[in-house]
Amino acid sequence: MTIISMRDVSKFFGDFQALKDVSLDVALGERVVICGPSGSGKSTLIRCINGLEAHEVGDIVVDGTTLTADPANLEKVRSNVGMVFQQFNLFPHLTVLDNLCLGPRRVLGLTQIQARERAMTYLERVQISEQADKFPRQLSGGQQQRVAIARSLCMEPRILLFDEPTSALDPEMIAEVLDVMTELASSGMTMIVVTHEMGFARRVADRMVFMDKGEIVEVGAPQDVFNAPKSKRFEKFIKQIL
Ligand code: ADP
Ligand code: MG
Secondary structure, eight states: OEEEEEEEEEEEETTEEEEEEEEEEEETTOEEEEEOOTTSSHHHHHHHHTTSSOOSEEEEEETTEEOOSOHHHHHHHHHHEEEEOTTOOOOTTSOHHHHHHHHHHHTTOOOHHHHHHHHHHHHHHTTOGGGTTSOGGGSOHHHHHHHHHHHHHHTOOSEEEEESTTTTSOHHHHHHHHHHHHHHHHTTOEEEEEOOOHHHHHHHOSEEEEEETTEEEEEEOHHHHHHSOSSHHHHHHHHHHO
């Protein structure tokens, strides 16, 4: 079953075309890793999937809902799609627990007790429940990113998008975040992950997508594309990052 369908999607910033006729189908439970040089349109692509950016051309259907500018429509898509950012984007003035409770209370209408119970469940899942009463600045980067993942999970989305979730982390903290993401992947969550962590991609991805200059240049199973890249551009990219 296809849960995300992008059909000939183009996205412009003024005269600049950031996405060029991008087509991609993602199946329920699939793990897709997107890589490519800086500026190739990776963030733009996943931001279009949850309507953070509006595309001008083509169709994006997420879990049966076609993305349009209609606010009701956007809300429906966003309630199914969580997003984890490079810079965590936690609310600095709220405790970890309150960061997690905010969405479920305001958007899903849970009571404080229900929201807290749910928050603790997901904090345990990312193995950070002992930090519930701290503020984000009191945590390491790796801990903050795990909190951000738990916050997304609290909305119980059907799809999780990750935009370079380990790029802002010190090297020693990358593994703890990738471990949480690996566990999520094995639980059957549909995930699209923009990352250059190729070890993670090899272990977890069902499919790799390579982007360059706003286009999807190559798509395939990790073992196939890494061992025998079809395009020169992808081959060159792999050599640079490995
Ligand atoms: P990536 O995530 O692969 O590094 P992005 O999707 O962020 O690339 O950006 C793709 C291209 O679109 C880049 O050239 C970038 O400068 C441009 N771009 C992204 N966001 C904007 C914006 N809000 N306004 C203008 N140009 C943008
Ligand atoms: Mg980006």
